[in-house]
Amino acid sequence: MAGASGRGFGLAALVVSLALVATACAGDDEQGTDQAATQQEQTATNQTQTREEQAPAAATGTIVGRATDEDSGRPLSDVYIVVGYQGVQRAAVTGPDGRYVVPEVPAGEPAAILGFHENNYRYHNSRYDADVVPRLEPGQTFDYDFTVRQLGPGGQPEVSDAAIGTATARPGDTVEFGLTVTEGGEGGLSEEVFAASPELGRVAWLRPAEGNRFRGALTIPRDTPPGDYPFAFFAASKKCYDPETFPRRVLRVVAP
Structure with missing residues (x-):
């Protein structure tokens, strides 16, 4: 009888041990699944953040051009450029060669180009003077030259x-x-x-x-x-x- 009891105890211990191992393996599987899901979520989040960071640059264009005196044809420096003041609201100024660059103009928005110069020069508005109101495509460079006169x-x-x-x-x-x-x-x-x-x-x-x-x-x-x-x-x-x-x-x- 004593031998039978010992064998019964040993069998019971073996069953408990196997149950513990099975439980531990199930826990490892669940933990591994959780870790994989977390990594996937983090990867998706990083990709979304990257797209959001890249979006502003991808959704803009550039306007460039040159301002000259209507009578003499010479380039004019210090002409203040205003782009799309009712929405876009970008600004630039012409250099000694009369050229200007307006970066980061939001794509798809109406972007009338205005030019203002001191010393009694007439101000220029591309909407009314040239019937030009560009709406840029992402990455587009739009070239617009104009003249002003005193x-x-x-x-x-x-x-x-x-x-x-x-x-x-x-x-x-x-x-x-x-x-x-x-x-x-x-x-x-x-x-x-x-x-x-x-x-x-x-x-x-x-x-x-x-x-x-x-x-x-x-x-x-x-x-x-x-x-x-x-x-x-x-x-x-x-x-x-x-x-x-x-x-x-x-x-x-x-x-x-």
Whole structure:
């Protein structure tokens, strides 16, 4: 009897041991499945993040061109370029050769090209002067040359009290701008009232606020490096005059 009991105990122990091994193996399988699922989810997340990071660059194009004097044909420097002010809101300025480059123009958006120059030059609007309002394809470079000419003095809008709402800002901050327009110029004031920074590549569209005051805002791009960013303020009359001189203010962007 004692021998039978010993054999029974040994058999029971063996059954328990096998059950424990089976349970452990099942746990390993479940853990392995969980790890594989987690890795797949992480891979999918990384791929999604990569696509999101690449999307902005892939969904933009570039506008390039040259501004010249209509009478002499010579290239004009310091022509402020405003692209798609009602939506796109990009800015640039022509160099000594009259050429300009406007990168990161959102694809598919109407992108009228405006040119403003001091010293009594007529302002240019591609929509009305050339019936051109490009909508870029992703990765497209659109070439647009135009001419401007000097007008007689006396029809310019009168602007003053240009202001930036803060002396310093960080990437991602929204900054307010203000300008007083005391005289709309020949034909009355048009809706093109701006604060533009070619160095920042952005423009704030200023709209009527109180009295003769115009206000607007823009958000500093998150990849903006620290530095000083000048803004020029200008407006246009309905007869295409702009101010003889553009007030300027500087915004300092600091590290986040």
